[in-house]
Amino acid sequence: MNNSTETKTKKAPAPPVLGADVGGTNLRVGLLQNAELSDVRQYSTRQTELVQTIADAARELGAAAVGAGVPGTLDRARRRVLNTPNLPSLAGYELAARLEDASGLPVFLENDAVMLLTGDVHRLGLPEGGVILGVYVGTGLGSCVFSGGSPYLGANAIGVELGHIPFPGNAEKCGCGNTGCAESCVSGAYLERLVCEKYPGTPVADAFSVMSEELKLRYAENLACAIAAAVNLFDPDTVILGGGVPAMRGFPLDEVLRGVYAHALKPLPAQSLNIKTAPDDGASGVLGAALFAAGRLAAI
Numbered sequence: 592m593n594n595s596t597e598t599k600t601k602k603a604p605a606p607p608v609l610g611a612d613v614g615g616t617n618l619r620v621g622l623l624q625n626a627e628l629s630d631v632r633q634y635s636t637r638q639t640e641l642v643q644t645i646a647d648a649a650r651e652l653g654a655a656a657v658g659a660g661v662p663g664t665l666d667r668a669r670r671r672v673l674n675t676p677n678l679p680s681l682a683g684y685e686l687a688a689r690l691e692d693a694s695g696l697p698v699f700l701e702n703d704a705v706m707l708l709t710g711d712v713h714r715l716g717l718p719e720g721g722v723i724l725g726v727y728v729g730t731g732l733g734s735c736v737f738s739g740g741s742p743y744l745g746a747n748a749i750g751v752e753l754g755h756i757p758f759p760g761n762a763e764k765c766g767c768g769n770t771g772c773a774e775s776c777v778s779g780a781y782l783e784r785l786v787c788e789k790y791p792g793t794p795v796a797d798a799f800s801v802m803s804e805e806l807k808l809r810y811a812e813n814l815a816c817a818i819a820a821a822v823n824l825f826d827p828d829t830v831i832l833g834g835g836v837p838a839m840r841g842f843p844l845d846e847v848l849r850g851v852y853a854h855a856l857k858p859l860p861a862q863s864l865n866i867k868t869a870p871d872d873g874a875s876g877v878l879g880a881a882l883f884a885a886g887r888l889a890a891i
């Protein structure tokens with residue numbers, strides 16, 4: 592090791608960064624400073640002026656930059672929103688520019704599943720160089736794959752959109768504009784519709800407590816099919832399952848895990864399946880967005 596590292600001037604502490612997790616249901620923000628996340632706040636996405644709320648929090652908390660996870664697809668430059676099935680008002684929106692105008696700060700956007708997995712990999716202490724699949728069931732069904740420390744992007748930088756793989760026989764219209772997507776039958780939005788139609792008056796948080804065994808098993812099987820499709824495509828060494836839905840009372844986790852194993856290719860990757868549930872406190876997306884922005888800021 593070169594001794595010159597010892598004589599280098601002490602590195603300045605990293606500036607505080609605001610992380611924002613823009614979900615279809617909740618907007619969460621928090622400040623990352625000295626490796627600690629603090630001041631986490633939650634708002635209802637539908638009742639909040641998104642840009643102003645994030646900009647106000649950044650200014651008030653003294654942030655030097657903003658990182659925001661968006662539940663949808665972004666342009667390659669990560670400036671403009673392309674398609675947000677569960678927040679249609681953001682489609683085509685120049686979100687990075689609007690946030691920069693409102694906050695006066697540099698803004699770094701990414702897909703929300705990338706931010707969630709960034710936070711979870713950090714919190715679970717997973718090796719960053721592995722192949723890690725993140726599946727997040729919230730209002731929608733988000734996903735991403737890290738390989739060698741970077742998210743898989745694809746030719747158009749769209750990433751891994753497990754929520755929009757087609758399920759044969761599914762005639763439901765999806766928020767993305769297509770018909771038959773996995774997300775239309777495996778998501779929090781589906782549970783909300785189901786409760787509204789079949790069990791009116793029941794809070795969506797109790798959906799798994801009131802729905803019939805048949806419906807619950809079908810939900811578990813549909814989610815397992817989506818996860819197994821990604822397992823067989825990407826051969827991950829770790830799968831992280833997170834989001835608000837797996838944290839709900841009565842979520843059929845054992846049935847989902849059994850279904851993933853049943854549909855995973857034998858002997859491998861089935862025999863090496865390592866599925867972990869994410870911390871369920873809702874902080875991973877905020878932390879991941881802040882870590883992502885801090886990394887980008889340091890690279891400037």
Ligand SMILES: [Zn+2]
Binds near residue numbers: 765772
């Ligand atoms: Zn879709």
